[in-house]
Amino acid sequence: MPDPVSKNIQLFDGAIGTILTADPEVNSYSPEELNILFPEKILAIHKAYVEAGAQFITTNTFSANPIKLNSSRFSLHEVLDAAIMLARQAVGDCSCKIMLNIGPTGKLLEPLGDLSFEETFENYKTVVEYTRDKVEGYVLETFSDLYEIRAAVLAVKENSTLPLMATMTFDTTGRTLTGSSPEIVALTLTALGVDVPGINCSTSPEYLIPLVKRMRAFTHLPLLVQPNKGFPVLCQGSVSYAMSDKDFVYYTGKLIDAGASIVGGCCGTTPATIALMAKYKSLPLKEYAPPADSYICSSTRLLKLQQGLVCGERLNPTGKKKLQQALLNNDFGYLQQEALSQQEAGAHFLDLNVGIPNADEVDLLCRAIKKIQEICDLPLQLDSSNTAAIEAALRVYNGVPVINSINGSRTVLKSMLPLLAKYGASAVALTLDEQGIPETVEGRLRIAKRIITRASTYGINKKKLLFDALVMAVSSNQNYGRLTLDTLRNLKKMGVLTTIGLSNVSFGLPDRPLLNRSFLLMALTSGLDIPILNPLDKENMQSFKAFNALAGRDPACENYIASHSSEPVHEQSDSLYQVVLSGLKESLAPAMDKKLKEKEPQQIINEDLIPALDEVGLRFEKKHVFLPQLIRSAEVARQAFQQLGELYIQQTDKTQGLVVLATVQGDIHDIGKNIVKIVLESHGYRVMDLGKNVDPEKVVEAYRTHRPLAIGLSALMTTTVPSMSRTVEALKALNAECPVIVGGAVITESLAREMGADHYAADALTAVRILEEL
Amino acid sequence: MCVPASLLRADALANLGYSEGDLDDKTQETLHSALDHIAEWSVYKQYYCYLKDLPATPDFLQQVSYKSIQGKLDTALLFAATLGLGIDQRIRRLSLSRLSEAVVLNAVANAYLEARTDLFIKEILPGAVLFCPGYAGTSPEDNRSVLKLLDAQKHLGIYPKDSGLMLPEKSMAGIVVANYRFSCRACNIRSKCDYLRQGKTCYGTKAAHD
Numbered sequence: 004m005p006d007p008v009s010k011n012i013q014l015f016d017g018a019i020g021t022i023l024t025a026d027p028e029v030n031s032y033s034p035e036e037l038n039i040l041f042p043e044k045i046l047a048i049h050k051a052y053v054e055a056g057a058q059f060i061t062t063n064t065f066s067a068n069p070i071k072l073n074s075s076r077f078s079l080h081e082v083l084d085a086a087i088m089l090a091r092q093a094v095g096d097c098s099c100k101i102m103l104n105i106g107p108t109g110k111l112l113e114p115l116g117d118l119s120f121e122e123t124f125e126n127y128k129t130v131v132e133y134t135r136d137k138v139e140g141y142v143l144e145t146f147s148d149l150y151e152i153r154a155a156v157l158a159v160k161e162n163s164t165l166p167l168m169a170t171m172t173f174d175t176t177g178r179t180l181t182g183s184s185p186e187i188v189a190l191t192l193t194a195l196g197v198d199v200p201g202i203n204c205s206t207s208p209e210y211l212i213p214l215v216k217r218m219r220a221f222t223h224l225p226l227l228v229q230p231n232k233g234f235p236v237l238c239q240g241s242v243s244y245a246m247s248d249k250d251f252v253y254y255t256g257k258l259i260d261a262g263a264s265i266v267g268g269c270c271g272t273t274p275a276t277i278a279l280m281a282k283y284k285s286l287p288l289k290e291y292a293p294p295a296d297s298y299i300c301s302s303t304r305l306l307k308l309q310q311g312l313v314c315g316e317r318l319n320p321t322g323k324k325k326l327q328q329a330l331l332n333n334d335f336g337y338l339q340q341e342a343l344s345q346q347e348a349g350a351h352f353l354d355l356n357v358g359i360p361n362a363d364e365v366d367l368l369c370r371a372i373k374k375i376q377e378i379c380d381l382p383l384q385l386d387s388s389n390t391a392a393i394e395a396a397l398r399v400y401n402g403v404p405v406i407n408s409i410n411g412s413r414t415v416l417k418s419m420l421p422l423l424a425k426y427g428a429s430a431v432a433l434t435l436d437e438q439g440i441p442e443t444v445e446g447r448l449r450i451a452k453r454i455i456t457r458a459s460t461y462g463i464n465k466k467k468l469l470f471d472a473l474v475m476a477v478s479s480n481q482n483y484g485r486l487t488l489d490t491l492r493n494l495k496k497m498g499v500l501t502t503i504g505l506s507n508v509s510f511g512l513p514d515r516p517l518l519n520r521s522f523l524l525m526a527l528t529s530g531l532d533i534p535i536l537n538p539l540d541k542e543n544m545q546s547f548k549a550f551n552a553l554a555g556r557d558p559a560c561e562n563y564i565a566s567h568s569s570e571p572v573h574e575q576s577d578s579l580y581q582v583v584l585s586g587l588k589e590s591l592a593p594a595m596d597k598k599l600k601e602k603e604p605q606q607i608i609n610e611d612l613i614p615a616l617d618e619v620g621l622r623f624e625k626k627h628v629f630l631p632q633l634i635r636s637a638e639v640a641r642q643a644f645q646q647l648g649e650l651y652i653q654q655t656d657k658t659q660g661l662v663v664l665a666t667v668q669g670d671i672h673d674i675g676k677n678i679v680k681i682v683l684e685s686h687g688y689r690v691m692d693l694g695k696n697v698d699p700e701k702v703v704e705a706y707r708t709h710r711p712l713a714i715g716l717s718a719l720m721t722t723t724v725p726s727m728s729r730t731v732e733a734l735k736a737l738n739a740e741c742p743v744i745v746g747g748a749v750i751t752e753s754l755a756r757e758m759g760a761d762h763y764a765a766d767a768l769t770a771v772r773i774l775e776e777l
Numbered sequence: 778m779c780v781p782a783s784l785l786r787a788d789a790l791a792n793l794g795y796s797e798g799d800l801d802d803k804t805q806e807t808l809h810s811a812l813d814h815i816a817e818w819s820v821y822k823q824y825y826c827y828l829k830d831l832p833a834t835p836d837f838l839q840q841v842s843y844k845s846i847q848g849k850l851d852t853a854l855l856f857a858a859t860l861g862l863g864i865d866q867r868i869r870r871l872s873l874s875r876l877s878e879a880v881v882l883n884a885v886a887n888a889y890l891e892a893r894t895d896l897f898i899k900e901i902l903p904g905a906v907l908f909c910p911g912y913a914g915t916s917p918e919d920n921r922s923v924l925k926l927l928d929a930q931k932h933l934g935i936y937p938k939d940s941g942l943m944l945p946e947k948s949m950a951g952i953v954v955a956n957y958r959f960s961c962r963a964c965n966i967r968s969k970c971d972y973l974r975q976g977k978t979c980y981g982t983k984a985a986h987d
Binding site: 176182635 | 793794795799801803804807820822832861862863865866868869870872873874875876877878879880881883911917918930932934936938939942944946974
């Protein structure tokens with residue numbers, strides 16, 4: 004296998020597209036087709052780069068993948084064969100290595116776009132399978148989405164043993180299009196086993212110097228840097244790059260000083276530019292150490308694993324019927340809200356467990372990860388005892404996660420350590436093994452040492468492991484608390500990070516929050532670094548912050564002070580009617596407490612909530628209040644309904660009924676639909692939210708399965724009206740007994756009628772009125 | 778931020794149906810917070826090229842639906858702008874936890890994108906307006922052609938979707954035309970225009986004068 008890295012700075016080639024665009028004879032063709040239509044032009048460019056001194060020649064295949072070539076007159080194989088043959092011909096007998104150039108698909112991946120991670124993987128896999136015996140390595144270039152390059156990296160790594168270079172492009176804010184920083188890119192690509200990460204295209208080379216320094220701090224690997232030759236300038240209909248070759252070469256020197264190991268050029272560079280850079284080939288390559296600390300990340304948030312962090316425990320259906328039911332119904336909204344609540348409460352990363360009896364955990368965990376990463380940027384701790392679920396989750400997780408968990412069992416280590424090594428993940432390491440949980444500190448430490456030793460054979464540093472001292476219920480054995488504390492003290496002597504799942508300690512005893520809080524402080528004093536706890540328990544979090552301030556872990560007591568800074572004073576009321584009318588979220592709890600002492604839940608609904616909502620509706624219709632105020636009232640009323648809901652259902656054995664809502668296929672705007680949802684819920688209706696971009700079949704399936712009171716469809720764009728029509732048609736073809744209500748910015752009464760909908764709702768309140776009349 | 782906060786406030790509040798006098802304290806507070814979000818999460822980027830610099834007039838501009846601007850293409854330019862994905866993600870996130878704030882931020886983001894674009898257009902072609910595909914019976918799907926001609930994916934990170942929508946959602950694309958006044962009179966779908974029937978127009982101001 005060729006080694007792409009020597010002891011000296013190495014030289015890549017430069018742009019191909021720039022030269023082709025400037026050639027009027029060929030600039031109307033796609034560059035890939037030119038491999039076949041004008042092979043002599045491509046050959047000449049490759050030869051010029053070889054003569055300029057480039058040691059790596061990239062094939063002219065930036066867009067040669069099934070997704071991008073789908074409308075080409077040539078097949079993928081024809082293009083790849085021709086491109087590789089031309090590069091081979093140009094290189095001849097010299098020692099240049101031929102790297103197959105792979106670019107992005109030109110589509111955005113889910114959840115931002117339509118392309119699935121799996122489709123993206125398959126797209127690149129097709130290319131790699133066909134070319135792995137024909138080139139000396141792969142270079143992924145100009146990716147702007149960390150998730151897309153993840154799919155491409157896995158496709159190369161799993162289908163070839165060739166060296167892999169992977170570079171991303173950053174804008175002037177120093178982030179990729181989807182918001183990843185250079186640190187996150189370096190960390191993730193290194194974790195995935197890329198041989199050479201790097202930066203290409205992006206902005207002018209001088210802007211890349213700080214970005215290269217930032218990447219360098221997060222990887223020991225050689226870095227490939229290929230900047231544009233300055234910023235593009237549009238002139239006479241064509242793009243040109245203003246920087247001189249001399250300046251470009253000067254900045255290349257600075258990039259090498261900053262940590263670049265292989266240098267080349269992107270847009271605007273030519274063989275002349277590369278020839279001037281050849282002087283750097285005599286410079287010795289510096290060696291770089293891996294980062295001293297251990298990090299995890301999502302695609303936009305980096306987190307150093309260290310004492311003082313909190314892992315939120317609430318994304319776990321154990322003992323939570325509502326969450327279980329939501330997951331079984333594919334309703335991830337509840338999970339997403341739990342994630343956001345924990346983030347707002349101060350959690351630094353979140354444990355995610357979706358283990359439900361009889362559910363397909365592999366599929367469920369992957370979908371839950373995607374849904375949470377869609378709205379919450381905290382890194383995740385993927386929690387499952389199912390190895391297949393963990394492996395699938397590691398593939399689709401965008402970033403570098405923690406795995407919960409591994410333990411000292413030989414079987415577990417054998418199956419899990421290779422996965423940790425492949426994906427560069429961290430892990431919670433339980434101090435138990437196939438024999439069970441040791442009843443002594445020594446037993447637990449012995450297992451910890453075994454895990455460290457076995458992990459090191461896979462190249463996994465102990466800094467990537469969070470050792471769980473194991474907490475068991477003191478109600479069953481009163482020595483268990485002390486055993487955990489002693490284990491923590493001794494684990495710290497081994498120089499590792501520690502964690503515990505706090506709330507187990509109080510199982511079976513009254514006033515669990517008091518015990519949890521007390522044990523938290525004891526454990527922190529004994530060496531606990533990262534508790535896994537409920538961050539919504541305010542007293543727990545305050546104790547944690549107080550401990551950090553007192554233990555010197557909170558510089559200038561900043562976090563402690565921030566958590567005690569006075570909240571803005573809002574209007575307050577203890578009248579539930581007024582609280583709903585004015586949308587006073589902060590006053591809801593005391594107002595509800597007071598009202599529940601006076602009345603039955605059903606009375607509260609009929610005499611306070613409904614009249615308040617009616618009044619808000621009236622004021623909205625008269626334009627005395629406006630949309631944000633209407634929504635605030637609805638949000639408060641919904642919370643009140645949730646609190647009263649179960650009691651009410653028990654007493655009356657009825658609810659207002661189920662309404663299915665969806666934003667139609669092709670439409671990704673869902674604010675309008677969300678407003679309708681919250682207003683319906685605030686009026687006591689149960690809502691099944693199918694989300695946005697929903698195909699007609701899914702709406703039909705929801706009708707068949709749930710037989711709702713009504714179905715509401717939303718569309719914002721004119722272009723998605725046909726999709727709404729198709730959905731209405733599909734429902735009418737079934738002779739669906741429930742009415743279909745349509746609305747959205749572009750929908751009018753006449754359009755609704757034309758498409759055969761039963762009702763048109765201009766706004767959320769109209770939808771409520773329609774439902775009330777059914 | 779380059780755009781006076783007072784202008785943004787006024788435009789956003791108008792989108793939400795308010796006048797200054799109607800503003801309650803809580804919405805006022807939400808509005809301030811939305812302006813902070815815009816400053817923190819949005820990155821305004823634009824890219825353009827003169828139509829005269831293209832090898833030929835793009836096919837989509839030769840359709841009859843574009844007749845109202847066809848005589849003004851000599852000085853016109855293709856234009857696209859975006860606030861980036863960060864603000865989309867912020868709105869999505871808020872819509873799950875604090876929907877009323879999401880609605881306000883959405884309105885402010887729309888106002889900000891339009892205001893920044895207006896300022897930019899004033900600079901490069903004073904007195905011109907941005908004619909977006911979708912206006913006056915033209916097809917929103919023509920956005921794809923504008924974005925392709927500008928290579929907006931590379932320069933701005935704007936991805937067209939099959940439906941004609943753009944990602945990031947807070948993006949706009951179109952033709953900057955000088956000496957043009959929006960009017961329903963010349964529009965070829967005037968007789969069946971739903972906006973007009975409701976006393977509105979597709980370009981945002983009341984249709985009373987037409």
